[in-house]
Amino acid sequence: MKKISGRIIKGIGGFYYVRPTGSLALLETKARGKFRHQKITPMVGDYVDVAVDGKETAIDTIKTRKNAFVRPPVANVDVAIIVFAAANPDPNLFLLNKLLITAEYREVEPIICITKTDLVPAEAVAEIAAVFKDTPYAIVPVSNVETGSLRALTDLLTDKTAFLAGPSGVGKSTLANRLCAASEMETGGLSEKLGRGKHTTRHVELLNMDCGGYLLDTPGFSSLDIDEEMTAEDLKFYFPEFAQGACKFMNCTHRSEPKCAVKAQVEEGTINPLRYEHYLELYDFLGKKESWR
Structure with missing residues (x-):
């Protein structure tokens, strides 16, 4: 044997x-x-x-698995491509932050991909990117008309296993076709795999990307939500720009406590106010979830 x-x-x-x-x-x-x-x-x-x-x-x-997801059932994912359009639909940055936190919680590296950049002025794309300028996240603008704009994304995905997450209408299927078309057409037809009707039996599959990695062919990550196991106290560890251990109180929640280093960062401009606002909203959301358990 x-x-x-x-x-x-x-x-x-x-x-x-x-x-x-x-x-x-x-x-x-x-x-x-x-x-x-x-x-x-x-x-x-x-x-x-x-x-x-x-x-x-x-x-x-x-x-041994690096990570595992239950819905959909997949393991050993390296990268989450968090996809949002610059316009049509307008970007929902609150949802974007939820997806970033969920990816990090599951030990998946998030990449922010801004699609449809050809529909708006460059200043509008820069405004979205500025919200995350103090984070370590890669931010990749992708145009539907400039084929070269995809290169920055494929350079980050080489030999990785990735999935696409984001709301409807942002161009995830279009992006998947651009990432996989050549290699998947050689092995069975990408359009058939990505274009199944909603009543067709689905199965999870790794598709070959042209850059050498794999893309998960599954719609399940579109609604990826904050993990049920996460607590409100966990949340601060998934905002990488937040200072750790610098507050007066060790258990500081960065909300109303005195001498809070994170609130000082917001005032100094090293944490984007919108990111902090979303932190507060998510903290309350998770606190309510805990009270329901």
Whole structure:
């Protein structure tokens, strides 16, 4: 018996399709029964070992996951491409901040992608970007008419596993087609994968990006919300521009406490006032969620 290492690219009806390391082919297999007894379900994105015994194959080992999502069920995601349009629809920065926090909470690197930049003056795009100037987040404007504008994004995605998140109408499907078109057309037709009707059976799948990484073909991240396990007290750790440990009180919530370093940052202009305002709104939101539990 030998073992083949690889990654689960998709799963359909109890079958898993594993891409062996260094190969473009897919190996159809099932999971060993031991995983069912251990209450472990293989996920798209898992790195696995497949045991091969003659013509029989089975997933034998699931390697330690970097992260995992329940809805949709995927593992080992590197990057969240948070997509918002510069116009049509107008950007909802409160939702954007919620998505950024959720990505960081799940140990996924967020990238802010501003689409449809050809619809507005450059100053309008700069105004959106300025809200996040004191954060470490990459901000990538993408135009529908300038093909070269995509290069800055693909440079950040090379050899990464990414998903798209954001509200409806911001151009996620268009962006996915631009990221994956050439490589996916070679292996089965991207338009068919991304254009399924809403009554068509869906499955999670990793699509090949032209830059060498994978893009998750799933709509589930569009409504990605703040994790149910997050508390109001956790929130301050997911605003990376907030000073840590510099307030008078160790348990400072950065709301009404005296000698708060974060409020001083807001006054000094090193934290954008809108980011701080959204922090306060989200703190109240999470506090109410905790009282309902």
